[in-house]
Structure formats: C-alpha cells, structure tokens
Amino acid sequence: xxxxxPLLSLVIWVPILGGAAVLxxxxxxxxxxxxxxxxxxxxxxxxxxxxxxxxxxxxAKMQFQEFAPWIPLFHVNYHxxxxxxxxxxxxxxxxxxxxxxxxxxxxxxxxxAQYMAAFLIMEGLMIGVFAALDAILFYVFFEAxxxxxxxxxxxxxxxxxxxxxxxxxxYTFFGSVFxxxxxxxxxxxxxxxxxxxxxxxxxxxxxxxxxxxxxxxAFAVKVPMWPVHTWLPDAHTEAPTGGSVILxxxxxxIGGYGFVxxxxxxxxxxxxxxDWLIIAMSLIAVVYIGLVALVxxxxxxxxxxxxxxHMGFVTLGFFIIFDIxxxxxxxxGAVMGxxxxxxxxxxxxxxxxxxxxxxxxxxxxxxxxxxxxxxxVVNTMPVFAAFMVLFAMANSGLPGTSGFxxxxxxxxxxxxxxxxxxxxxxxxxxxxxxxxLWLVKRVVFGAVGNQHVAELSDLNRREFVVLGAxxxxxxxxxxxxxxxxxxxxxxxxxxxxxxxxxxx
Amino acid sequence: MNFVAPDFLPALPELFLLAMTCVVLxxxxxxxxxxxxxxxxxxxxxLLGALLLTVLGAGGAATTTFDGHFVRDLLxxxxxxxxxxxxxxxxxxxxDYLKERELFKGEFYMLGLFGVLGMMVMISAHSFLTVxxxxxxxxxxxxxxxxxxxxSAVSSEAAMKYFVLGAxxxxxxxxGTSMVYGATGSVDIATxxxxxxxxxxxxxxLVFGLVFLVVGLAFKxxxxxxxxxxxxxYQGAPTPVTLYISSAPKLAAYALVMRVLVEGMPALxxxxxxxxxxxxxxxxxxxxxxxxxxxxxxRMLAYSTISHVGFLLLGVLAxxxxxxxxxxFYALTYTLMVAGAFGILLVxxxxxxxxxxxxxxxxxxxxxxxxxxxxxxxxxxxxxxxFLVGFYAKLxxxxxxxxxxxxxxxxxxxxxxxxxxxxxxxxxxxxxFDEPEQNVPLQPSLDTQVVLSANGLLILLxxxxxxxxxxxxxxxxxxx
Numbered sequence: 001x002x003x004x005x006p007l008l009s010l011v012i013w014v015p016i017l018g019g020a021a022v023l024x025x026x027x028x029x030x031x032x033x034x035x036x037x038x039x040x041x042x043x044x045x046x047x048x049x050x051x052x053x054x055x056x057x058x059x060a061k062m063q064f065q066e067f068a069p070w071i072p073l074f075h076v077n078y079h080x081x082x083x084x085x086x087x088x089x090x091x092x093x094x095x096x097x098x099x100x101x102x103x104x105x106x107x108x109x110x111x112x113a114q115y116m117a118a119f120l121i122m123e124g125l126m127i128g129v130f131a132a133l134d135a136i137l138f139y140v141f142f143e144a145x146x147x148x149x150x151x152x153x154x155x156x157x158x159x160x161x162x163x164x165x166x167x168x169x170x171y172t173f174f175g176s177v178f179x180x181x182x183x184x185x186x187x188x189x190x191x192x193x194x195x196x197x198x199x200x201x202x203x204x205x206x207x208x209x210x211x212x213x214x215x216x217x218a219f220a221v222k223v224p225m226w227p228v229h230t231w232l233p234d235a236h237t238e239a240p241t242g243g244s245v246i247l248x249x250x251x252x253x254i255g256g257y258g259f260v261x262x263x264x265x266x267x268x269x270x271x272x273x274x275d276w277l278i279i280a281m282s283l284i285a286v287v288y289i290g291l292v293a294l295v296x297x298x299x300x301x302x303x304x305x306x307x308x309x310h311m312g313f314v315t316l317g318f319f320i321i322f323d324i325x326x327x328x329x330x331x332x333g334a335v336m337g338x339x340x341x342x343x344x345x346x347x348x349x350x351x352x353x354x355x356x357x358x359x360x361x362x363x364x365x366x367x368x369x370x371x372x373x374x375x376x377v378v379n380t381m382p383v384f385a386a387f388m389v390l391f392a393m394a395n396s397g398l399p400g401t402s403g404f405x406x407x408x409x410x411x412x413x414x415x416x417x418x419x420x421x422x423x424x425x426x427x428x429x430x431x432x433x434x435x436x437l438w439l440v441k442r443v444v445f446g447a448v449g450n451q452h453v454a455e456l457s458d459l460n461r462r463e464f465v466v467l468g469a470x471x472x473x474x475x476x477x478x479x480x481x482x483x484x485x486x487x488x489x490x491x492x493x494x495x496x497x498x499x500x501x502x503x504x
Numbered sequence: 505m506n507f508v509a510p511d512f513l514p515a516l517p518e519l520f521l522l523a524m525t526c527v528v529l530x531x532x533x534x535x536x537x538x539x540x541x542x543x544x545x546x547x548x549x550x551l552l553g554a555l556l557l558t559v560l561g562a563g564g565a566a567t568t569t570f571d572g573h574f575v576r577d578l579l580x581x582x583x584x585x586x587x588x589x590x591x592x593x594x595x596x597x598x599x600d601y602l603k604e605r606e607l608f609k610g611e612f613y614m615l616g617l618f619g620v621l622g623m624m625v626m627i628s629a630h631s632f633l634t635v636x637x638x639x640x641x642x643x644x645x646x647x648x649x650x651x652x653x654x655x656s657a658v659s660s661e662a663a664m665k666y667f668v669l670g671a672x673x674x675x676x677x678x679x680g681t682s683m684v685y686g687a688t689g690s691v692d693i694a695t696x697x698x699x700x701x702x703x704x705x706x707x708x709x710l711v712f713g714l715v716f717l718v719v720g721l722a723f724k725x726x727x728x729x730x731x732x733x734x735x736x737x738y739q740g741a742p743t744p745v746t747l748y749i750s751s752a753p754k755l756a757a758y759a760l761v762m763r764v765l766v767e768g769m770p771a772l773x774x775x776x777x778x779x780x781x782x783x784x785x786x787x788x789x790x791x792x793x794x795x796x797x798x799x800x801x802x803r804m805l806a807y808s809t810i811s812h813v814g815f816l817l818l819g820v821l822a823x824x825x826x827x828x829x830x831x832x833f834y835a836l837t838y839t840l841m842v843a844g845a846f847g848i849l850l851v852x853x854x855x856x857x858x859x860x861x862x863x864x865x866x867x868x869x870x871x872x873x874x875x876x877x878x879x880x881x882x883x884x885x886x887x888x889x890x891f892l893v894g895f896y897a898k899l900x901x902x903x904x905x906x907x908x909x910x911x912x913x914x915x916x917x918x919x920x921x922x923x924x925x926x927x928x929x930x931x932x933x934x935x936x937f938d939e940p941e942q943n944v945p946l947q948p949s950l951d952t953q954v955v956l957s958a959n960g961l962l963i964l965l966x967x968x969x970x971x972x973x974x975x976x977x978x979x980x981x982x983x984x
Contacts, residue, residue: 023877026873070971071970071971072971073971073978111869136899139890140891141890143890143895144890147880150929150932151932154932155869155936162933162937165937166926166933169929170925170929174919174922177921177922178915180902180918181911181918184899184902184903184914188906188907
C-alpha cells in the first residue's frame with residue numbers, strides 16, 4: 001500500500017503547504033502556530049520513515065520514483081527518486097526539523113508563525129534537493145532554499161545579522177549560478193535535464209574540467225571548503241539556534257551530496273585529474289581550520305569552524321578514492337572512503353546540531369555566546385553538562401559515538417592513498433579533541449565563573465527531550481552503524497564502479 | 505483612382521478603444537467632479553471591451569489591412585491583452601493615490617487610454633509609418649502624463665527631459681526610416697524585408713539606416729547608452745505615471761523590436777545582433793551596478809529596468825524562435841513584476857506620505873505581513889530566484905544564448921544577476937529586518953487588495969507552472 005503513495009512528493013509538499021498553513025494561522029495566534037507546526041513536522045517525519053523501512057538495500061537503482069512532465073518545452077520533468085545517498089539525508093532532515101520546531105517553542109516570541117513556517121518550507125525544499133532527479137528541479141530547490149534561510153537569519157538573528165545573511169545569500173547564489181550555466185550546457189549536449197542521463201553523457205576532458213569547476217563553485221561554497229568558507233562562521237554565529245542547527249545539520253550536507261550526485265559521476269575524469277586540489281583544500285580545512293577553531297572566543301563560532309573542519313573530512317573521503325585506486329589498483333578502499341564521508345555527514349548532522357542546541361540552551365539563559373562568560377556550569381546544570389560532554393566527545397571522535405565511525409573509515413581509507421594524507425587527516429583526532437574538550441573545560445567545568453552562572457537552572461523537559469533524542473541517535477549510530485552503512489552500500493558500490501570507467 | 509474601403513475588422517479593438525476614449529473625454533467634460541468615479545469605470549470598461557474584442561478576434565492566420573500598414577497576429581493579440589490587463593491594474597492601483605492628492609482627474613484616464621491606443625498601434629504596426637504613428641501617440645501621452653502634476657517642479661523637469669530626449673530619439677527613428685526608404689523604396693515591413701534580403705549587407709545606406717533605427721529603439725527601451733532619461737523620469741513622474749511608463753510600454757517596445765528588426769531586417773541579422781549585443785551587455789552591467797548605489801527606490805527600479813531590458817535583448821539577439829519567445833516571456837513577466845512593485849509602493853504612499861526612498865519600506869512586515877510577503881515575491885522574482893517567474897524568464901533567455909554557443913555571455917549575465925541580487929535583497933532587508941518608523945495603518949481598498957494579491961500570487965503560480973505562458977509565446981513567435 002505504501003508503494004502506491006507518492007511518498008517523496010508527500011514529504012516535500014506536506015511541509016511546504018503546512019508551512020503556508022502556519023503562515024495563515026498568523027502571528028497573532030502563536031500557540032496555534034506552534035502546535036500546527038509541530039504536527040506538520042512530526043507528520044512529515046512519520047511519512048519519511050517508510051523511505052527507510054521499505055528501501056531495497058540490494059540495488060543502486062533509484063527507488064520511490066515519480067515522474068511527470070513539468071515544463072515540456074524545456075524538457076524539464078518533475079522527476080523524483082532516492083538511492084542510498086539521499087535516503088539517510090532525507091531522514092536527517094525530517095528528524096532535525098522536528099527538533100528545531102520543539103527547540104524554538106518558547107524561545108521564539110517574535111513572529112512565531114513566520115518562524116515556524118520558514119523552517120517547514122525550508123524542510124520541504126531541502127528534501128526536494130535530495131530527491132530531485134531532474135537537474136532544473138534540483139537547481140530550483142537548491143536556490144529556493146536560500147529565501148527562507150535568508151529571512152530566518154535576518155529576522156531572528158543576532159546583532160550582525162544583516163551583514164551575515166546578505167553574505168550568506170550572495171556567496172551561495174554566486175556559487176550556484178555557474179552550475180546553472182553548466183547544467184544548460186549539458187542539456188544541449190544530451191537533450192535532457194535528467195541527472196541520470198548526465199551520468200552517462202560522454203564529455204571531453206576540457207569540458208569536464210570546466211563543468212567540474214562550475215559544480216565546485218556551487219558545492220564548495222555550500223560545504224563549505226576552505227577558502228570559500230568565510231560566510232559560514234558569520235551565518236552560524238548570527239543565526240538563531242534553529243537556523244544554526246539547520247545550516248550545520250543539513251544545508252552543509254547539500255554541498256557534500258552535490259559532489260556525489262553531480263561532480264563525481266558526471267565528470268569522473270576531471271575529478272580524477274583535479275582530486276589533488278580538493279584533497280589539498282580538505283586537508284587545509286582539517287588542519288588549518290582546526291587551529292582556527294582552537295582560538296575562538298565565541299562558542300558558536302568555535303562550533304562553526306569545527307563544522308568546516310569536519311566537512312573537510314567528508315570531501316577528503318570522497319576524493320581520495322582516485323588515489324586509492326591508483327595506489328592499490330582495487331576499488332575496495334575507495335568504497336570505504338565514500339562511505340566514510342557519507343557516515344561522517346550524517347553523524348556530523350546530529351552532533352553539530354546537538355552542539356548548537358546546547359549553546360542555544362545556554363544562550364537562552366545568559367544571552368551571551370562568549371566562552372569567558374561561563375565556567376562551572378556543571379555545578380548548576382548537571383544534566384545539561386552530561387549532554388554537553390557527550391556531544392563534545394562525539395565531536396572529537398570518541399569511539400562508541402557516531403563521530404568515531406566516519407572519521408575512522410576516512411582515515412583508514414586515506415592510509416591506502418598515502419601516508420602523509422592519512423597523517424594530516426589524523427591530526428584532526430588531536431585538534432578536534434583539543435578545541436572541543438578545551439571548550440567544555442572552560443564552559444562546563446571548573447569553579448562557578450560568576451554570579452549569573454550560579455543562578456542558572458537546569459534543562460527543562462522540552463530541552464531534555466530534544467537533547468536526549470539526539471544523544472540516543474549519536475550513541476546508536478556509534479555502536480551500531482550497520483543500518484546506515486547498509487542503506488548506502490549498494491549505491492556507493494555502484495558509484496565506484498561508475499568512476500572506474502573513464503568517460504573519455 | 506478608386507478608393508476601396510479597407511478591412512476594418514482586424515483593427516476593431518483599436519477602433520473601439522479610440523471611440524471609447526473619445527466618449528470618456530466627452531463624458532468627463534460634463535461630469536460633476538464629485539462623480540469622477542464614472543470616468544474611472546468607463547476607462548476600465550473601455551479596456552475590458554478592447555480585451556474582449558482582442559480575445560474574440562484572436563486565432564487564425566496573421567491578417568494585414570490598411571494596405572499592409574497594419575497587421576493582426578497572435579503575437580500582437582497576446583501583447584495587447586497584456587497591455588490592457590496591466591493598464592487596468594495601473595488605473596486601479598493609482599486610483600486611491602490620485603484621489604488623496606486631488607489629482608483624480610479625467611485627463612489621467614484620457615491620456616492613459618490614448619497611450620494604450622498608441623501601444624496597440626505600435627504592436628500591430630506593419631510599416632515604418634505606423635510604427636512612428638503609434639510611437640508618437642504613446643510618447644506624447646507619456647510626456648503629458650509625466651507633467652500631469654503641474655504644480656510639481658520635479659515632475660515638470662522630468663517631463664521636459666523626457667520630451668527633449670524623446671523627440672531626439674523619434675528623430676533618429678525617422679531618419680533611419682528615411683534611409684531605409686531610400687534604399688528599398690518602401691516603408692512596408694514585408695516589402696522592406698524582401699528588399700533587404702535581396703541587397704543584403706552590401707548596401708551601406710541600409711546598414712546606416714539600421715544604426716539609426718536601433719538607436720531609436722534602444723532609446724524607447726531604455727538600453728544603455730540611451731538610458732539617461734529613464735532614472736530621472738521614473739523619479740520625477742508621479743508614482744502612478746512611473747508605474748504606467750515602466751510597465752506596458754515595455755511590451756510595446758518589445759513588439760517594436762520584433763517588427764522592425766526581426767520582421768523588417770532579417771537579412772541584416774548579423775549587423776543588428778552585434779549592436780544588440782553591445783546594448784545588452786552594457787545595460788546588464790550598468791543597470792545592475794548602478795542600482796546598488798541608489799537610495800531612491802524609484803531610481804533603483806529604473807536601473808533595475810535597464811538591466812532587465814538587457815536580459816530581454818539577450819533573448820532577441822539569440823536570433824532563434826526560442827530566443828524571441830524567451831524575450832517575449834521576459835517582457836510579459838517583467839511587466840507583471842513591475843506592476844506589483846509599484847502597486848505596493850502606491851499603497852504605501854497613502855495619506856500625505858510619499859514613498860521615495862528604500863528606507864520608507866522599513867518594517868513593512870510589522871505593518872502588513874501580507875504586503876511584505878507580496879513585495880518579497882516581487883523582489884525575489886526580479887532577482888531570479890526559483891519558484892518565482894523571474895527565474896524562468898532568465899532561464900529561458902540563458903538557454904537561448906547558450907544554444908547559439910554564447911556560453912561566455914551567459915556566464916557574464918549570471919554573474920551580473922548575482923550582483924543585482926544585492927539591491928533586491930536590500931529592499932527585503934528593510935521590509936523584514938528593520939523596525940517600522942511610522943505606524944500609520946495601511947488600508948488599501950478591497951479591490952486593490954484583491955488585484956494586488958492576484959498579481960503577486962501570479963508571480964508565484966507562473967513560477968510553479970510556466971509552461972502555458974511559455975507555449976503561448978512560442979506559438980506567437982511561430983505565427984510571425
């Protein structure tokens with residue numbers, strides 16, 4: 001029965017239309033707006049579950065496909081479908097949105113309906129990005145997502161929100177327009193906007209390199225990779241907690257997803273030729289940005305930089321595969337690299353989201369993000385401290401948490417690519433531990449820092465539910481990552497097979 | 505010499521509108537000022553009647569009449585229907601504004617309707633003479649409309665500038681026409697087209713004339729470097745008139761380009777493509793960059809118009825049916841967006857307060873979330889963000905120029921549209937991120953609210969489903 005439903009359309013349009021409904025409830029009815037938003041978010045999450053439970057893990061083919069002509073004149077189709085890459089990300093999106101709605105429950109008092117609606121609409125658009133199999137449809141979702149996020153940061157953000165949000169918008173917009181030109185170019189080569197057709201499209205090396213660079217413009221900004229990462233610390237810092245969570249947990253993943261959906265399969269030879277560039281940028285992100293994170297005074301900025309460093313692992317995992325194949329002649333290590341990157345993305349979604357929520361909990365009480373304003377929080381907020389320590393450990397890749405799995409897989413894979421790559425990548429274990437644990441030490445432990453800290457109250461039930469749910473997932477994926485890996489395995493295998501065949 | 509009565513049927517909407525305009529004029533003379541409402545409704549009725557006549561007469565092959573000086577075809581019908589609808593919206597949006605400033609006079613409607621007639625003649629022109637007739641009828645109405653608030657020095661100055669430069673441009677156009685006449689012996693567009701095809705680019709007089717024609721057209725469109733009048737006129741004219749000038753005349757100007765260049769000079773494509781290339785590149789560059797520096801929102805929208813004109817020209821210079829259709833789609837949707845933008849400004853300019861600067865939009869979200877949302881749609885659509893129709897307009901144009909291999913030009917256009925996004929975002933910033941400076945409640949009349957909402961939602965709906973309009977444009981181009 002489930003297969004008869006257009007599940008993907010439902011998970012895309014239920015939150016968007018639900019968001020519109022929340023808008024119509026209006027800001028004068030905050031209680032109603034919150035409740036409706038929660039209902040919509042939970043309904044979407046439930047609707048997204050069958051995507052996982054009914055998913056056929058033995059095949060790399062697109063599943064739950066939907067197809068309808070949309071703009072026949074341009075050969076643009078409403079074509080949706082998911083494989084092992086997109087399903088985990090869709091679930092991450094629906095799960096995180098529920099938490100964001102709950103997290104904003106009483107924290108947001110200004111224009112509640114608009115706030116909730118923005119997140120719901122964004123949820124639908126992001127799922128659309130992950131589910132689109134038509135390049136224009138993908139682009140449309142990819143760009144449309146900017147509007148709600150622009151408003152979220154600008155309306156509910158911190159003091160420098162206007163600067164941050166315009167920077168965010170223009171950076172991402174600038175990156176993505178080149179992709180549009182590349183997509184149009186490929187349309188005239190293949191006569192279709194189907195992403196799967198693009199995968200098969202034969203392209204010369206020069207073309208591939210130009211297209212690869214165009215894609216890189218879009219996705220490297222989104223990930224973000226050094227040196228186009230500078231919008232992220234600003235946007236993360238100024239965004240309201242919910243905005244930071246969505247940015248860190250999901251929108252960054254869209255960049256990573258773009259690499260595996262577009263760059264690698266469409267331009268395999270350019271990817272192989274330019275892998276050194278991505279690897280270098282990833283390693284700089286891991287090492288240099290790790291050092292930058294170390295000196296941050298602002299908790300949100302620190303987590304933002306840590307996100308960049310962790311996302312460096314993702315791109316590293318995706319692009320060392322060419323080195324591995326060159327070194328070992330077999331594709332086994334390559335599969336591990338991509339899988340490691342994917343696991344890292346999902347895990348980082350939960351962990352960074354959780355850390356931003358932790359900072360949000362403190363910020364709601366103290367209205368400060370500065371590390372120096374805290375100290376000894378454990379004395380007044382023991383339950384919170386336990387969560388914060390757990391997520392910090394996960395962020396630094398402690399075995400038993402989800403953070404360990406992805407990093408370990410990528411480091412293991414990079415040993416096959418070369419010692420020095422693995423050595424530099426493994427530095428993250430030290431750096432990550434250093435900046436996260438030092439943060440925890442200064443904020444959570446020690447003597448009570450000041451009068452305000454002494455007056456803090458521990459988590460309320462709402463906050464406990466949100467952080468508890470995330471803690472559960474982080475631990476579960478840490479000890480038993482198999483369901484996640486098995487969902488994507490067939491798709492990763494297929495991608496690696498595809499990459500070993502040159503398009504030239 | 506025998507006189508054979510021409511077939512009046514293809515020109516029925518024009519004749520009807522002419523008659524109705526005279527009726528409006530006469531009725532208004534004898535009308536008690538307190539019942540000026542009648543003039544307004546009569547004008548709307550005239551537009552509605554013309555719309556009905558145009559729609560009923562639509563379809564079938566292109567027919568020419570008046571010895572080939574006038575043509576009725578699908579392209580013309582669609583553009584005319586667009587003109588009626590937009591001008592009807594203009595009349596509606598500006599009604600309350602005019603009333604509050606004691607500008608609610610019959611002249612506005614009379615001149616407005618004559619302008620519509622001018623546009624209709626331009627759209628249906630099939631000879632250089634008719635082109636000139638229509639253009640002058642429109643321009644003279646516009647000069648008068650700009651100076652409509654005769655006590656305003658700024659308006660008078662703008663009208664003067666507009667008149668002087670406009671007359672110069674008309675002179676250019678006429679001069680070009682005379683060159684073409686000299687080279688081909690005809691002013692009929694079909695005959696000129698054949699003659700040009702025979703002579704090709706060899707005839708220097710013809711190319712010389714073409715330059716003047718393009719200059720005249722570029723002036724009317726407001727393409728760089730013939731754009732100087734545009735910001736001053738937009739700023740100086742009363743806002744309803746700015747709305748008028750910025751919307752429907754662009755449709756007529758598009759028709760003019762199609763008639764004169766595409767139909768009249770197809771054999772000189774290589775020559776005018778180069779000229780349009782320069783105009784388009786400069787317009788997109790200057791329009792987007794200079795708009796950033798604007799404080800006055802009407803000036804900002806003027807520069808934004810310039811950049812949109814550049815995009816429209818990109819579609820035309822592609823020289824393919826897809827490109828012409830893309831340009832037509834662009835023109836139609838652009839008028840929709842600009843009507844929405846100025847419509848909202850007119851609502852905001854109520855009760856003795858004039859929206860001049862972008863700052864005046866501050867905190868609109870707190871004053872009226874719905875109007876703020878509509879303005880958000882308009883601004884994002886102009887910036888070319890998807891799910892809004894502006895994105896498809898740009899997409900269609902880019903597709904057309906990539907198809908002819910101009911990838912570099914496409915990259916240039918998209919980069920500049922990112923730069924352009926900044927000033928649209930700034931408007932959104934004032935609307936959503938800032939506190940309102942005044943809290944006069946906004947109470948647009950019910951019909952304004954309904955039409956304005958429909959206007960905004962149409963931008964969204966056409967963005968979700970652009971196919972129908974796009975197919976219509978393509979059909980129209982194929983019917984040329």
